Amino acid sequence: MKNLLRFVLLAATLNGLSAQALAEESQLDLVAKGKAVATAADCQACHTNPEGGKPFAGGYAIHSPMGTIYTTNITPSKTAGIGNYSEEQFSRAVREGVRPDGGNLYPAMPYTSYSHMSDEDIHAMYVYFQHGVQPVEQTASLTALPFPFNMRIAMAGWNLLYLDKTPFKADASKSAEWNRGAYLVNGAGHCDTCHTPRNLMMGEVTAKPLAGGMVGPWYAPNISADAVSGIGNWTQAQLVEYLKTGRTTGKNQAAGPMAEAVQNSLQYLPDSDLNAIAFYLKNSTPVRDPADKQAADSFGPKQVNVEQGLRGEHPYNANGTIKGGAALYSGYCASCHQPDGGGSKNQAYPSLYNNTATGMTNASNLISAMLYGVDRQVGEQHVLMPKFGPGSYVGQLTDEQIAEIANYVLTHYGNPAIAVSAHDVAVLRGGGPVTLLARLQPLIAPAMAVALIVVLALIYWLFRRSRKRRV
Numbered sequence: 001m002k003n004l005l006r007f008v009l010l011a012a013t014l015n016g017l018s019a020q021a022l023a024e025e026s027q028l029d030l031v032a033k034g035k036a037v038a039t040a041a042d043c044q045a046c047h048t049n050p051e052g053g054k055p056f057a058g059g060y061a062i063h064s065p066m067g068t069i070y071t072t073n074i075t076p077s078k079t080a081g082i083g084n085y086s087e088e089q090f091s092r093a094v095r096e097g098v099r100p101d102g103g104n105l106y107p108a109m110p111y112t113s114y115s116h117m118s119d120e121d122i123h124a125m126y127v128y129f130q131h132g133v134q135p136v137e138q139t140a141s142l143t144a145l146p147f148p149f150n151m152r153i154a155m156a157g158w159n160l161l162y163l164d165k166t167p168f169k170a171d172a173s174k175s176a177e178w179n180r181g182a183y184l185v186n187g188a189g190h191c192d193t194c195h196t197p198r199n200l201m202m203g204e205v206t207a208k209p210l211a212g213g214m215v216g217p218w219y220a221p222n223i224s225a226d227a228v229s230g231i232g233n234w235t236q237a238q239l240v241e242y243l244k245t246g247r248t249t250g251k252n253q254a255a256g257p258m259a260e261a262v263q264n265s266l267q268y269l270p271d272s273d274l275n276a277i278a279f280y281l282k283n284s285t286p287v288r289d290p291a292d293k294q295a296a297d298s299f300g301p302k303q304v305n306v307e308q309g310l311r312g313e314h315p316y317n318a319n320g321t322i323k324g325g326a327a328l329y330s331g332y333c334a335s336c337h338q339p340d341g342g343g344s345k346n347q348a349y350p351s352l353y354n355n356t357a358t359g360m361t362n363a364s365n366l367i368s369a370m371l372y373g374v375d376r377q378v379g380e381q382h383v384l385m386p387k388f389g390p391g392s393y394v395g396q397l398t399d400e401q402i403a404e405i406a407n408y409v410l411t412h413y414g415n416p417a418i419a420v421s422a423h424d425v426a427v428l429r430g431g432g433p434v435t436l437l438a439r440l441q442p443l444i445a446p447a448m449a450v451a452l453i454v455v456l457a458l459i460y461w462l463f464r465r466s467r468k469r470r471v
């Protein structure tokens with residue numbers, strides 16, 4: 001009897017142990033899955049200070065047209081991070097943009113895309129952030145936008161207009177691959193937050209999905225299936241190569257925010273996911289911009305090697321004295337992109353024709369490549385083009401000079417229908433075009449004061465009239 005009892009007890013303990021072991025194993029699986037989801041969603045890129053910050057500890061400054069917004073600490077620290085969040089609170093912050101204290105988040109946190117993420121993915125991410133991320137006990141810099149943008153409650157109104165809370169629903173008439181692609185592009189991967197144009201209120205223009213939009217000084221091109229304005233003439237393999245490595249010969253190279261997306265997120269996605277994204281893009285609704293007359297990557301050289309006779313004629317560019325696009329191109333670009341614009345043999349220095357940066361009707365990426373350079377780490381490979389803007393170690397170019405080079409490159413290798421002015425360069429040097437809403441900011445407070453006075457005057461006048469009538 002005693003023995004039997006011992007046996008039962010032992011069996012129960014073993015059973016309990018294996019159940020615990022099983023739970024631990026599934027927890028490990030969940031942490032791994034959550035990590036993969038967080039990578040596809042690129043949480044780390046925004047929630048880490050690029051200047052040596054600890055992963056997910058926040059403090060990355062996002063320069064929005066409304067002012068600087070800092071990302072928060074999302075490590076499991078109970079004091080500085082999200083260690084006290086319940087799963088429901090986590091889900092609400094990520095999918096609805098509302099903090100546990102009820103405060104609304106600014107849409108710089110892409111909850112408008114994450115709103116389409118599945119419960120399953122959110123659950124795995126929650127487990128990962130609670131158990132797979134190192135807590136960092138340091139509060140990130142606080143966001144303080146100017147009035148009226150500091151009124152977070154205003155975002156609740158904005159959400160009524162621009163937050164689509166419907167969870168992703170697979171389209172049964174489409175393949176599993178298309179649906180996976182749609183989920184990644186419009187949900188976890190939030191490609192739409194950059195590639196879909198925005199209106200005056202900064203809401204996405206849903207009638208023109210993925211038709212291109214400005215991201216600070218860069219332009220996220222049209223990536224809809226249209227053959228002229230979008231990626232319609234890229235093959236599936238070319239798209240996958242671009243997402244995995246950030247470059248496709250004869251098409252484009254990823255700089256700025258797209259380089260960050262490739263570096264922090266896309267290069268780690270399984271090929272099946274990259275193929276699903278490419279398949280979805282190629283089968284998305286084509287959106288054409290009437291200004292586009294031919295595919296951006298189909299412009300060839302119009303005059304080969306105009307550099308002849310220029311070499312040696314121009315002394316050092318002291319105080320920005322060299323003028324003329326051809327001379328400047330020869331001095332600053334030809335060593336890498338070659339005098340004929342064709343790039344190096346292996347295209348590590350890419351051709352400037354058959355390149356969307358020079359062939360679009362928007363020249364921002366050509367200008368910003370000069371101002372800010374290209375910097376991208378993929379696997380072991382570090383791609384670098386020096387910047388010629390502030391902080392350049394190879395020599396700075398003025399707005400006029402950059403405009404001259406841009407016009408030289410556009411007329412000879414790219415879209416000759418557009419021209420760049422020094423003012424255009426100055427705008428991008430200052431961080432990109434400022435939206436109407438932000439430009440109105442200094443006027444909003446006085447306008448509200450004026451409106452208040454008008455209302456008070458009106459009330460006073462009505463009050464007096466009614467009093468008079470009564471008399």
Ligand code: HEC
Pocket residue numbers: 038041042043044046047062069070071072073074082090093094099100104105106107108109110114125143
């Ligand atoms: C494009 C940049 C960006 C990406 C990508 C991003 N976030 Fe954020 N996130 C922000 C910003 C900015 C804030 C702060 C917004 C504010 O102060 O209103 C924020 C706030 C949050 C908060 C609220 C924290 C708090 O209590 O204040 C959570 C939780 C969060 N993010 C989680 C995530 C997760 C999980 C992911 C990936 C699925 C993610 N974020 C991806 C920019 C980003």
Ligand code: HEC
Pocket residue numbers: 184185189190191192193194195215218219220221222223230231239242243251252253254255256257258259261266277356357365
């Ligand atoms: C943070 C903003 C941002 C996000 C998020 C983003 N992109 Fe981009 N994307 C850009 C910018 C900017 C460029 C232009 C890069 C350049 O030329 O240097 C670009 C370029 C591209 C191009 C090349 C288009 C062309 O015609 O040359 C493709 C394709 C692309 N992105 C696909 C995607 C996909 C798919 C996703 C989502 C998985 C995505 N992007 C997410 C900003 C973004």
Ligand code: HEC
Pocket residue numbers: 246247252253254255329332333334335336337348349350352356357358365366369370374383384385386388405409
């Ligand atoms: C030291 C070599 C070097 C010099 C000098 C150089 N580039 Fe580049 N350029 C590169 C590299 C490397 C890339 C990126 C290749 C990649 O991403 O695979 C690049 C990319 C570009 C792109 C594509 C950027 C995009 O966002 O799509 C443009 C446009 C460009 N360069 C124009 C210029 C112009 C104009 C000049 C002269 C002012 C210049 N480059 C000088 C090496 C150079």
